[in-house]
Amino acid sequence: MTSLQGPGPAGYDLSGQVAVLTGAGSGIGRATALTLAAAGATVVGGDIDEAAARATATRIDEVGGVARGVRADVTDREQVDALIDGAVAEFGHVDIVGNIAGVPHNKLVMECSDEEFERILAINLKSVFYGCQAAMRVMVPRKTGNIVNVSSGAIDTPAPTLACYGMTKAAVAMLTKTLAWEGGPLGIRCNAIAPGVIExxxxxxxxxxxxxxxxxxxxxxxxxxxxxxxxxxxxGEAQDVANTILYLVSDAASYMTGQILRPNGGQAMPW
Ligand SMILES: NC(=O)c1ccc[n+]([C@@H]2O[C@H](COP(=O)([O-])OP(=O)(O)OC[C@H]3O[C@@H](n4cnc5c(N)ncnc54)[C@H](O)[C@@H]3O)[C@@H](O)[C@H]2O)c1
Structure with a gap:
């Protein structure tokens, strides 16, 4: 039945859209790739683990979707640019960018080396900055697009050993809100998710x-x-998070930007 008002199922239809996702070889990235593809999107998934990225794409291909899985190390700006430019070259445009790749880190502040600090900054923060810049570069000329960044519930609950991880994820949230202001007048929405504990x-x-x-x-x-x-x-399950990402990139969330959504089972409830 057609809905009488509101988006209805069509509001979640991504047919004709191209989504580029990082971290697409596992967990939240893979679940998001499958979910956006099920909604009709063409998916280009990058991951440092090329075989895993390809396996995600194969799962989509097998059920009649269109997907590519490629190697992309998000700590390298050139590889992030190439991931997004490759999608434009093959499919003509990029409508959705999900900056999902990230790694955990647990170390007391007083025990964390410079090398470790730089590594976590590069994988969890600089990568998202590169992804946002590349997304804007291809979205601004078309005056449309959706960016979703993956932050973390670690921004809500400071805990011992989570300083480096939490700092990068708090910075991702700030980047998201700033880019919402910069992208909004240009037709681009930018939101983040802060998942709780996801298996x-x-x-x-x-x-x-x-x-x-x-x-x-x-x-x-x-x-x-x-x-x-x-x-x-x-x-939580990866699917719980993928569902939130689907909402944010869909027309059902047309008035949402600069928001941090929390698929966390209610673990933290900031206003
Ligand atoms: N699982 C959780 O409890 C949880 C909670 C909050 C936030 N997050 C965030 O969700 C995101 C996805 O995590 P997940 O739970 O799906 O983990 P995961 O380990 O299942 O998947 C992460 C993926 O990122 C890839 N990756 C790692 N380094 C990379 C690099 N340099 N370049 C490209 N790809 C790289 C890995 O190969 C892997 O496929 C991360 O940003 C993580 O910080 C996870």
Whole structure:
């Protein structure tokens, strides 16, 4: 049935749109790639793990979607530019950019080396800056586009060992809000998500044994411990986050920009 008012299913239709995603080989990036493709988008997924990026694209191809999976190290501006320019060259335009790639980091401030600090800055922050710049370069001439950056619930709850990670993610949130102001008059929306605890490879260190295999008892303990921190009583899945990203890039969110959405089960509830 056609909706009487509001976006209805058509508001989430991304047919004809091209999405470029980083970190598309795993977790939130892969779930987002599959979700945007299911909504009709062509997806170009970059990842430092080329095989993983290709595997994501293959899953989309197999069900009749259009996707590419390519190697892109987001710490290298040239590779980020090439990812987005490659999508324009093959498909004619880029409508959606998701800056998703990122890595965890846990170290006390007084124990963190310069090298580690620079590494986390490069992967989690500079990469997003490069991605936003490249997105603007191809979106501004068309006066349309959607950028989504991945921040983290770490910006809501400071905790020991999370200084470097939290600083990069807080900066991503600030970049997002600033770019919303710069992009808004040019027809470009820019939003961020700050996920809570999501069960992906990112959190794997919590529930694997010394050989790197999933330990069922540790997995259960992880789910229980972090699930208890949320009113919904469970940790999140990558799909929970992908759904939020789909909303933000769709017409259903046409009046949303500069916002930090929190798929976190209610773990943090900032105003
Ligand atoms: N999982 C969580 O609990 C959680 C919570 C909050 C925020 N996040 C954020 O979500 C994003 C995605 O994380 P995830 O949970 O899907 O983790 P994940 O480990 O499953 O996926 C991350 C992907 O990024 C890729 N990547 C890492 N370094 C890269 C580089 N230099 N260049 C290109 N790709 C690179 C990895 O190969 C991997 O495919 C990250 O930015 C992370 O900080 C995750």
């Amino acid at each position: 992906t490879n990112f959190s794997r260190h919590n529930f694997v044994d010394a050989q790197g295999n999933v330990d069922p008892e540790k997995l259960e303990a992880y789910r229980t411990r972090f699930g208890r921190m949320t009113p919904l009583g469970r940790v």
